[in-house]
Structure formats: C-alpha cells, structure tokens
Amino acid sequence: MAEENKPKTSDTAHLYDSTTLRSSAPSRKAAAGRQKQNTEIPVDAIPEVHVPGWVESIFGGPVISSMKFLPPDRMVTSLQLASSITLVLLCFLTFMITPVTGTAWFAISNMIGLGFVGGLLHFIIIGIGLIGGMYGVFQRDQRALLISYCMLIIVTIRFAGSKVEFGLSFLPEGEIAQKFLLILYAIFLVMFIELSSGIIRFSMLDTSIRTGEVYVMGIQKITSRYHKSLLIAPSIAGIVALLTLFINRIIPAMIGVIDPVSANRLRESVELTSVYGVALGTMVIFMIIAGSFAVNLPLRIQQFRDKKTN
Amino acid sequence: MAWSRKSAMFASLAVALYLLGLVLRNQQLVTVAVVLLSFLTWAAFRTSHADVSSSGRRIDDTQNDEGIELQNILAMRKVSSSRIFEDGEIDVSLRLQNRSNTSKVLEVRDRVPEVMRIKKGANYVLMELGPQRETEISYTIETPLRGFYTIGPVCVRVQDAFGLFHNEKEIHLYEDFLVFPKMEDIKDAMIKSRVPKIFTGAVNIRNPGEGSNFYNLREYIPGDPMKKVNWKATARQDGKMMVNEFEKDAVSDIIIIVDSRKISETGPVSRNSLVYSTRAAASLSQYFLARRDSVGLVLYGDEITSVDRDTGKKQLYVLLTKLAGSMAKGNTPLKIVTNRIMPHINRGSPVILLSPLEEDPTIVDAVRDLRSRNFEVTVLSPSSLEFEFDARRLDRTGYEVLKTERDILMAELRGLGAYVMDWEPDMMLNTALTGARGF
Numbered sequence: 001m002a003e004e005n006k007p008k009t010s011d012t013a014h015l016y017d018s019t020t021l022r023s024s025a026p027s028r029k030a031a032a033g034r035q036k037q038n039t040e041i042p043v044d045a046i047p048e049v050h051v052p053g054w055v056e057s058i059f060g061g062p063v064i065s066s067m068k069f070l071p072p073d074r075m076v077t078s079l080q081l082a083s084s085i086t087l088v089l090l091c092f093l094t095f096m097i098t099p100v101t102g103t104a105w106f107a108i109s110n111m112i113g114l115g116f117v118g119g120l121l122h123f124i125i126i127g128i129g130l131i132g133g134m135y136g137v138f139q140r141d142q143r144a145l146l147i148s149y150c151m152l153i154i155v156t157i158r159f160a161g162s163k164v165e166f167g168l169s170f171l172p173e174g175e176i177a178q179k180f181l182l183i184l185y186a187i188f189l190v191m192f193i194e195l196s197s198g199i200i201r202f203s204m205l206d207t208s209i210r211t212g213e214v215y216v217m218g219i220q221k222i223t224s225r226y227h228k229s230l231l232i233a234p235s236i237a238g239i240v241a242l243l244t245l246f247i248n249r250i251i252p253a254m255i256g257v258i259d260p261v262s263a264n265r266l267r268e269s270v271e272l273t274s275v276y277g278v279a280l281g282t283m284v285i286f287m288i289i290a291g292s293f294a295v296n297l298p299l300r301i302q303q304f305r306d307k308k309t310n
Numbered sequence: 311m312a313w314s315r316k317s318a319m320f321a322s323l324a325v326a327l328y329l330l331g332l333v334l335r336n337q338q339l340v341t342v343a344v345v346l347l348s349f350l351t352w353a354a355f356r357t358s359h360a361d362v363s364s365s366g367r368r369i370d371d372t373q374n375d376e377g378i379e380l381q382n383i384l385a386m387r388k389v390s391s392s393r394i395f396e397d398g399e400i401d402v403s404l405r406l407q408n409r410s411n412t413s414k415v416l417e418v419r420d421r422v423p424e425v426m427r428i429k430k431g432a433n434y435v436l437m438e439l440g441p442q443r444e445t446e447i448s449y450t451i452e453t454p455l456r457g458f459y460t461i462g463p464v465c466v467r468v469q470d471a472f473g474l475f476h477n478e479k480e481i482h483l484y485e486d487f488l489v490f491p492k493m494e495d496i497k498d499a500m501i502k503s504r505v506p507k508i509f510t511g512a513v514n515i516r517n518p519g520e521g522s523n524f525y526n527l528r529e530y531i532p533g534d535p536m537k538k539v540n541w542k543a544t545a546r547q548d549g550k551m552m553v554n555e556f557e558k559d560a561v562s563d564i565i566i567i568v569d570s571r572k573i574s575e576t577g578p579v580s581r582n583s584l585v586y587s588t589r590a591a592a593s594l595s596q597y598f599l600a601r602r603d604s605v606g607l608v609l610y611g612d613e614i615t616s617v618d619r620d621t622g623k624k625q626l627y628v629l630l631t632k633l634a635g636s637m638a639k640g641n642t643p644l645k646i647v648t649n650r651i652m653p654h655i656n657r658g659s660p661v662i663l664l665s666p667l668e669e670d671p672t673i674v675d676a677v678r679d680l681r682s683r684n685f686e687v688t689v690l691s692p693s694s695l696e697f698e699f700d701a702r703r704l705d706r707t708g709y710e711v712l713k714t715e716r717d718i719l720m721a722e723l724r725g726l727g728a729y730v731m732d733w734e735p736d737m738m739l740n741t742a743l744t745g746a747r748g749f
Contacts, residue, residue: 077722084522086551098338121481141697153323153342155326156338157336158334159333160336182341183341183345185338185341186345186608188339188341190345190346194349194472198472207432213434214432214435214436215436216435216436217436217438218438221438222436225415233353233472234349237345237346238345240344241373242346243361245553275336275337276332276346278337278341279332282328282340282344289351297355298354298355307411
C-alpha cells in the first residue's frame with residue numbers, strides 16, 4: 001500500500017472515474033437551519049470579538065485596559081500612600097501657583113458678569129482632580145486616574161503673558177523662588193502620574209504572580225530598583241528643568257567671561273527672561289542630550305560598565 | 311529600543327504642553343513639559359542604546375538592535391521527553407546565563423504552544439540576574455491534545471524601572487516534541503479475519519488448525535495423533551473418543567481507515583470526531599500489533615496518506631506518529647480511498663473505518679464495494695451530532711432530524727453486512743467495539 005501521487009487540488013476528477021465528486025450529503029447546518037422555528041445563530045456559536053471604538057482605533061488598542069486585581073499587597077499599598085500624599089501636595093501647589101486669571105472659564109464668567117463663577121469653576125476643577133485621583137488611586141481605577149490627570153493639566157492652561165503669577169498673594173515674588181516653586185509643582189505632577197501608573201503596573205504584576213502566571217525571582221531587588229529610580233529620575237528631571245529655566249542667568253554668566261557689557265544687556269533682556277528664554281534653554285539643553293544620543297553615549301556607557309571588570 | 315504606550319503618551323503630552331506653553335506664554339506649562347521630557351530622556355538613557363529601531367521590522371532584522379544589555383544573555387533548554395501521550399506531562403528546565411559584568415533585571419518568557427497547560431511552575435519569569443551568574447527556570451506542561459509541537463523561542467526583555475522603554479531579544483532556541491493520541495486498553499475487541507494467511511508472526515484466527523490455543527472438542531477421526539485425545543472428555547462421553555482442536559495460527563491484516571476530512575473536526579477542540587477517531591485508531595493498532603497482527607493505516611482528508619502494513623512495536627510508533635500529525639483538512643470521498651487501497655490489501659482482511667459519516671455521498675458505495683470483495687468492514691462512527699448537541703450548538707429539533715438521517719445511513723450500512731456502531735462521546739472504545747460486533 002505504497003503512497004501514491006497526492007491530489008493537488010480539491011478537484012477529484014482525476015481520481016474517481018473522471019467524475020468530479022462534490023459533497024452533496026445532507027448538510028447538517030442547512031437541515032438544522034430549516035428545522036428550527038427560529039433561525040438565529042446560537043449565542044455561544046458566535047465568537048466573542050471586541051470591536052474597537054474610534055478612540056481605540058486611533059490608539060491601536062484599548063486606551064485603558066480593564067483588569068480585575070487581587071487585594072493590594074504591601075508594595076501597592078505603599079505606592080497608594082505615596083501617591084495620595086503626592087496628590088494632596090500637588091493639588092495644594094496647583095491651587096497656590098495657578099491663578100484663575102487668564103483661564104477660559106474666568107473670561108467667560110466675566111463676560112456673563114458673574115466673576116465669582118470663574119473662581120468656583122477653578123476650584124471645582126482642582127477638586128475633581130483631587131477626588132478623581134484619590135478614587136483612582138485607592139480603587140485602582142484607570143479611568144478615574146485619567147480624569148484626574150486631565151483636570152490637573154487643564155487647570156494650568158491659561159494665558160499668562162510670560163509672567164509668573166501665583167494664585168496666592170503671600171507666595172515669594174523673587175525670580176529664583178518662583179522658578180523653584182514651578183519646578184517643584186512640575187515634579188509633583190510628573191511624580192503623581194508615575195506613582196499612580198505604578199500602582200496599576202504593580203497591581204497587574206502582583207495579580208499575575210498570585211495567579212501563577214508570572215514567577216518573580218528576587219522581588220525585593222526589583223522593587224528596590226524601582227524605589228531608587230523614583231528618587232533619581234525626578235532629581236535628574238528637576239536639575240534639567242532648573243538648567244532650562246535659569247538659562248537667562250547661565251548664558252549671561254558665560255558671556256560675561258568674555259564681554260561683561262553684553263552679558264549685562266542679556267541679563268536685562270525681556271525676551272531671555274520670558275517664556276521664549278525658557279524655550280531657548282530647552283533647545284540648548286536638549287541639543288546637548290541629542291548630541292549624546294548621536295554619539296551613542298548610552299551604548300558606550302553600557303560597554304564601559306560591561307568591560308570595566310574584565 | 312521600543313517605546314511603550316506610556317512613553318508615547320508622555321512624549322505627546324510633553325510636546326503638546328510645550329507648544330501650548332509657548333503659544334499662551336505660560337511658563338508653568340513649559341516647565342511641566344521640560345520635566346516630562348527630562349524624565350523620558352533619563353529613562354531612555356537608562357534603557358541604553360541610542361540606535362532606535364523603526365517599528366514594523368521583523369525580529370530577525372532587529373537582531374543588531376537588541377542592545378548590549380541583551381547580547382550576553384544565553385539560554386539552554388532541556389525537556390524530559392520528546393515523545394509523549396495525550397494527558398502526559400513534560401518537565402522543561404530553562405537555564406539562563408548572564409555573561410556580562412553587570413546585573414540585569416530580565417523579563418523572560420519561554421513560549422509554549424497555546425493548547426498546552428502549565429501545570430507546575432511558570433514559563434514567564436521576572437528576575438534579577440547578577441553578573442556572571444546563571445539561573446534555572448523549571449516548569450511542567452500538560453499535553454492535552456495530540457500533535458507536533460514546539461517550545462520556544464525564549465523571549466527576553468529588559469526595560470527601565472518605569473516601564474517606558476524596553477529592549478527585546480528572541481533567543482531562537484526550540485525543542486520539538488510529539489504528542490501521541492491517548493490509548494485505551496482493548497481486551498475484547500474480537501475482530502479477527504476468517505481468512506488464514508501465512509505470514510511471519512502467527513496469531514490466532516477463528517478456524518481450527520494446528521495452533522497452540524484451545525478451540526473446540528470433536529470426535530476422534532482415525533489418523534488423529536493420540537496426544538490430541540482428551541481423556542477426561544472421553545471418559546465423560548461413555549467411551550466415545552474426543553480430541554482437542556486448536557486454533558490455527560495465522561496472520562491477520564488489519565486496515566484502519568481514519569477520516570480526517572475538515573468535517574471530522576466539528577465540535578469542540580478536545581471533543582470532536584477526529585480526536586476520538588485517532589484515539590481509537592491508536593488503541594486498535596496497539597491491540598492488534600500486540601497480537602502480532604499486521605496493521606496498516608489510511609488517513610484521508612485533503613489527501614490520502616497511508617502507512618503500509620507491518621507488525622511489531624516499531625510499526626506502532628510509525629502509526630502513532632502519523633496519527634499525531636493528522637490534520638482536519640479537505641473533503642476526499644471515501645470511495646476514492648477504497649478504490650485506491652483495495653488492490654493492495656488481501657481479500658477478507660478486516661477493515662475498520664473511523665468516520666463521522668458526514669458530508670460524503672460515496673460512503674454507501676464504498677462500503678458496498680468492500681463487502682462485495684469479502685472484506686470484513688467495521689464502522690465506528692464518533693457522532694459529531696452529540697458533540698455539537700452537548701456544546702449546545704444544535705437545538706433539539708435539528709438534532710432529532712439529523713440523528714434520524716444518521717440512523718438511516720447506519721441501517722443502510724448494516725444492511726450491506728458491515729458492523730456499524732454509533733459511538734457516543736461518553737462511551738468507552740471497548741464498549742463501542744463490542745456494540746459494533748454485536749457481542
């Protein structure tokens with residue numbers, strides 16, 4: 001019974017007395033369809049397909065993944081605590097350094113002649129950011145967190161005319177103190193976003209560990225690495241921001257070595273102290289960073305670290 | 311270096327805030343943007359490697375983009391067995407070595423086939439691997455379904471602490487293994503040929519002759535050797551001499567035909583006609599080969615695959631391998647199969663057909679042809695109606711109508727002298743075979 005030539009197509013003519021055989025046996029599906037009073041497809045026969053909405057199709061998948069978590073472990077609980085403290089401080093800082101003047105709601109409320117409504121709305125937006133954030137942090141609800149992020153960013157969107165203004169009058173008016181406060185606010189905002197997303201990430205990891213999907217070797221080393229990064233990354237970001245914001249002092253100081261008169265003019269330049277000065281600073285700092293990437297500095301550092309002990 | 315969705319969101323938010331800050335001349339927004347950008351840049355720096363690969367490239371093309379962090383990671387895998395039966399277990403141990411001088415936090419996933427279940431341990435591990443260290447991941451997989459499978463590749467990922475960027479590497483380490491269909495012990499499947507055939511490796515057939523197993527008693531005929539006289543029986547028969555008859559030793563050729571057409575996979579993945587047929591074919595092969603019969607196998611779906619008749623343990627593994635690899639494809643009619651094989655098999659040999667008996671108008675003709683040439687045909691038909699009805703994919707009325715059609719077809723086949731059994735999902739193979747033979 002040796003194997004013979006295999007049929008190349010579904011046409012069976014060459015195999016069976018030159019007649020093409022087709023399956024015309026009683027079709028089960030057709031019969032079932034005929035016999036039923038109701039011809040609808042059984043629900044369990046339809047595979048569950050998630051049809052993405054238009055937002056999801058833009059992002060190429062669900063914007064927020066829905067996942068049920070197990071009760072939080074120690075790491076998640078500590079992150080929740082840190083995140084909630086950061087959120088309270090952030091909301092307080094936002095309230096302090098973001099005046100209602102220049103916002104869209106302030107302009108509208110003034111137009112309708114109800115000036116206090118603008119202030120109230122401003123307060124409500126910060127409140128939504130706080131409550132949404134707290135709810136999101138403790139319930140581990142990503143939607144609430146996203147709303148909180150949006151509210152805390154929206155509240156800062158205002159026409160400022162290059163002036164640094166604060167919402168509370170007792171805050172320092174000196175340039176350095178103002179800029180430090182701004183950087184502190186920005187760091188708190190970024191830290192809140194990172195810590196709250198860390199809650200979701202570590203909850204996912206913890207759930208996966210406890211359901212046996214993932215096994216973690218040396219979890220303490222991994223979490224301590226995260227904790228270290230939580231201290232280092234904001235510090236680095238703060239230093240970079242500091243260099244950027246103080247470009248109006250750094251450039252004149254550098255020029256002053258060569259030409260003190262020009263340096264003095266630069267110090268008094270309105271453009272350099274305005275937001276455009278900050279833009280210039282950003283450009284300079286990030287050009288340096290881009291240069292380090294261009295020369296493959298991270299790779300070289302890694303190679304150096306790898307070969308150091310050889 | 312690949313961007314995560316989080317890093318993409320951070321980057322777009324930073325750019326948007328930066329531009330908005332410039333337009334509104336708002337230093338607060340610009341400061342937030344700068345901090346965000348610095349945060350991202352630091353994470354990218356930490357993840358190392360500046361050669362950002364463009365997306366959409368094949369893994370093989372990105373081999374050089376994996377970054378130095380992953381260049382010194384090596385993997386070795388060991389599996390406890392490369393051939394196993396359904397519902398068996400395979401122990402896998404994966405050894406990972408970090409040959410660099412820096413410690414790495416790695417996410418390692420050893421890819422296992424989707425149908426396999428992880429019974430013990432985990433194939434997905436997050437670990438910190440120290441410099442010049444190695445570690446071993448062990449896990450056990452359960453093999454619920456027959457087939458050819460591959461474990462691998464090993465996916466290794468390094469990412470920054472915030473999950474913003476990552477480098478990935480696929481270590482192309484593969485282990486192939488084969489899952490044979492599960493076998494049942496068949497003791498009473500009394501399928502024997504009535505036609506003796508001299509062939510190496512003798513087994514019993516149902517005709518008296520010179521054999522070793524007792525068959526019957528009969529009266530003494532002059533010429534019978536005296537050693538065959540059964541004296542106890544002679545004493546009971548009042549002096550009428552009785553002699554022992556023995557079963558004749560000969561060889562049976564058993565041909566097993568398995569229907570692996572597309573229709574045979576109707577039903578759930580683990581409970582369908584093809585799964586049952588392959589298990590039955592494996593059990594029957596083991597049984598007949600243990601009896602030293604010669605067993606041949608024919609699989610038909612989109613093509614006809616056959617294994618020539620042979621005996622012995624080696625033949626069992628050849629048959630099991632073929633059965634393990636059978637796929638539900640095509641719609642070759644049975645008549646083509648029988649036309650092809652009939653000239654090659656001895657008349658009178660038992661032919662066992664394992665088929666759902668659906669969507670093939672040639673079944674009756676094919677069985678008629680086999681019967682007319684004196685083949686002993688046994689049809690074991692796993693009913694896909696039952697599988698579908700159990701899975702609630704078929705309503706009661708439809709089921710009854712189709713069941714009636716099926717019963718009519720089976721009655722017609724029985725009318726041709728074939729032994730036919732409607733094999734219901736929960737019925738043991740032994741019971742089904744006994745039912746088919748009418749014992």
